[in-house]
Amino acid sequence: METLDIPLVNLAVAFLLLLIPVGISIKYGLKLIKPLFVSIVRMTIQLALIGVFLKYLFQWNNAFVNIGWLLVMIVVAVFSSVKSSSIKVSSIFLPAFISFSVATLTVVFFLNVFVVPVNSVFDARYLIVLGGMLLGNSLRGNIVGISTFYKRLKMDSNHYLYVLSLGATETEALMPYLRESVQLALKPTLASMATMGIVTLPGMMTGVILGGASPEVAIKYQIIIMIGIVTSTIASVVLTIVLTKRVCIDRYGVLRSDVFRKETPSRRKKL
Amino acid sequence: MSGTSAVIEFAGVNLSFSGKKVIDDLSLVINSGDKVVISGKSGCGKSSLLSLVLGFVKPDSGKVVFGGVAVDGKTAWNVRREIALIDQDVSLGSGSVESFLEFVSDLKVNAHLDFSPHKLMKFFHLQGILHKNLKDLSGGERQRLAIVVSVLLNRKVFFLDEVTSSLDANLKKKVADYFLKRDDWTCVIVSHDPVWLESPSVRVFDFEEKVWKH
Structure with missing residues (x-):
């Protein structure tokens, strides 16, 4: 066909x-x-x-060029995610880039090595297309997750400080915000997975079917890509928060005001 | 700490928020067992004294000492475990009262505590609120709940920031007596309330004039 x-x-x-x-x-x-x-x-x-x-x-189809292009896609994804949070891009670009790269590359290579019988794991068709698919689909989750975490933490700063005063460790105090952010980030993906095939006939599947493959093949690709999306979204949101909090929260456990962008002036609330 | 040892010490502390000077060269000692009321107009930065000790804000210059140790990014974590704070906004969060109490008692630092609130809740007229949402409590109920929690933490130093503002006269007196009668407790009280200011057992520090009034 x-x-x-x-x-x-x-x-x-x-x-x-x-x-x-x-x-x-x-x-x-x-x-x-x-x-x-x-x-x-x-x-x-x-x-x-x-x-x-x-x-x-x-x-x-050169392995280095393919990897290079994937990294360019990751950079753009990081920019769009960080830009929509209230944090300065310059403050958290590096930790976010590391998180996104680890999350995306792990999933792509896992799929290319163990799942899709490709000849070369660096094959452009699979590396770039699967990588792009993962990045594109986890983008919204990443945006929601990262911006929710810092937005809630800032809005809730009085309560957060109260919890610190109770003697909570940083992890204990941050955990509720991390949990909420990841849950929110994943909500749309989980919802669309739960209705997949019935309500949503996803782009990936449409593409594969139009590309000449049978629906059976399309479905298999859709399944692995959804598993990949959920995995890379959770991994990149959690990793990004874990790595950026070292920059955005000082040794006292207090959210630094200088990492926020100017448009939303953050004056540390008095107790 | 013996009867008169310094618990909290401010030495030449300066602090400003976005260019506005809040604390100008403050030196102040609070001893173990002291009941100190910090007085001054609202919005003049009294609460920032408490924030400084807890490491929530850092002085521009000068030193803040708690229990003989300078407060910094490392020691602040232990300092917080010695102090029971009730903040002005009573920021207990959301969710049910029960889940809040559970959250507090589940913190690692509180693992050794006997965290049974019922007797104290009864004492402060808080029966039957366990299943209510924190957001549905009245201001006074939240203040009393925060008081109960602060006592359950079993700490010796209390930072009470406007803790009686929403209470009726009887309860104000009950709360003030409860804290002031304990000789072994050190209390730093931020308040305008005569129930604290006029008590014979307190020392009053005028935050604006930087002097002890009595």
């Missing part, structure tokens, strides 16, 4: 569908045309570039 290629003219026709949201936006004054246009253009250009790029990457 060969995948049907889409001629460029037909691709252009697909854009005609956008007349519907544009029409709706005009009729109801949703002011969506500009953001829609910007996003569509960005998506198209980025995918066109990456299409060309991946084509050569797959042709070349």
Whole structure:
């Protein structure tokens, strides 16, 4: 079964569908045309570039280049996760990068070595595609997890200090916040796993089926990728929090105010 | 610690929050068994005295000493285990009263304690709140619950920050008597309340003038 290629003219026709949201936006004054246009253009250009790029990457298929590209994807994922928290990127970039790399690479290599019978664990098709899939899908979880942890800790600083005054160790005092953050981070993934196949027919599966594989194969890939996503999300959220707290919390166990971004001025609350 | 040994000592302490001077060259000694009331306008930074001892804020300069040991990032953890704090906002968190009490007694540091709150809860008129949510308690109930917990911690130094503000006259007196009659307890009390200020057993430190009033 060969995948049907889409001629460029037909691709252009697909854009005609956008007349519907544009029409709706005009009729109801949703002011969506500009953001829609910007996003569509960005998506198209980025995918066109990456299409060309991946084509050569797959042709070349050099282990170092593949690893390098995976690391670039990790850097971008770290930036987007950290940027949406209230912490300065510069303060926690390195620990977050280490956590994301450990979480992603462990899962990808595990899958490539023990699960998918690939010839080379560094094969671009599997390394980059699986890695990207993991990063993309754990991104939202990471964003929620990391920003929740520091947001709650800061909002709750009086209670947190009270718990320290009770004689709690740092671990004891931070545990409730860690637990809450990881649970929140995982909620969407767990929910979508629980309805998978019935409510959601995930992108990965659609891609594999359209790519010419049988649904049985698609399902197997979907199963391993979901296991991978849950694993790498938990691992990267917990690792990121564990590693960044050494930077963001001082020796007294108090949240440092200088690691937060200026927009949300954090004056350490008085007792 | 003997009867008159210094428990808490501030030596030339300066502190400011975002450029605003809160404590200017303060030197102060609080001895074992002292009952000290810190008085002064609200918002003038009285509570920061307590925060300094607990290591929640660090002085810009000067030294804070507890039990003969300078408070720093290493010692603060032990200092906190010697002090029972009730903070101004009574930040007990959320969840049921029962789960809160469990959380406190489950902390490693409290493992050796006999943590049975019932008698004290009865004494402070807190029967029947065990299954209530902390958020549903009245301000006065939360204050008394925090008082019960502070006593159960079995510590000798108490930091009481506005702990009687939401109590009625009878309960105010009951709480004040409870703490003031214990000779072996050192209490640092931040309050405007006459129930503390006018008690003969306390020394009053004027935080703004930096002098002992009596």
